[in-house]
Amino acid sequence: xxxxxxNLRIFKILYIIKGIFILVxxxxxxxxxxxxxxxxxxxxxxxxxxxxxxxxxxFIGIALFLFFLVMGILTLxxxxxxxxxxxxxxxxxxxxxxxxxxxxxxxxGVFTILELNKAQVKRLFGKPA
Numbered sequence: 001x002x003x004x005x006x007n008l009r010i011f012k013i014l015y016i017i018k019g020i021f022i023l024v025x026x027x028x029x030x031x032x033x034x035x036x037x038x039x040x041x042x043x044x045x046x047x048x049x050x051x052x053x054x055x056x057x058x059f060i061g062i063a064l065f066l067f068f069l070v071m072g073i074l075t076l077x078x079x080x081x082x083x084x085x086x087x088x089x090x091x092x093x094x095x096x097x098x099x100x101x102x103x104x105x106x107x108x109g110v111f112t113i114l115e116l117n118k119a120q121v122k123r124l125f126g127k128p129a
Contacts, residue, residue: 004120008082011112015079018108019072019099026068032061071101088125092116 036058078094081087095116099109115121119129 004115004118004124007115008085008121008124011115012039012079012082012106014108018081018104019075022068022075026065029061029068032057033065034061037051038060065107066100071097075109085124086126087124088116088127117122 036056038054038055039057040054042054074094075098080093081091092113095109095112097109098105098112122129
């Protein structure tokens with residue numbers, strides 16, 4: 001096993017850990033969904049503005065939950081493709097997207113991009129160097 005394959009294994013493990021963290025973090029917006037349902041049902045007989053507040057909280061919770069769920073799944077797919085050494089372009093795009101997701105994502109994304117640009121790694125993926 002050469003150094004590039006070793007680095008890809010490390011990145012695969014880091015993407016698995018990040019994907020699991022994101023999926024666990026996706027459970028937090030469920031609180032907002034339940035809070036919105038509570039506000040909506042509690043103020044059922046109240047004026048229209050109170051119901052609108054519950055709907056907004058529910059919408060925010062659902063949107064955040066779906067966003068984190070999709071990001072977690074895509075991050076785990078990135079780890080899978082890194083292990084299989086295929087879908088170079090998908091991994092590259094996910095590395096760029098990860099750069100937008102906080103300090104851990106920036107570090108992981110930048111180092112993944114640097115690793116993917118090496119000629120030896122491109123050959124592992126079947127890309128011309």
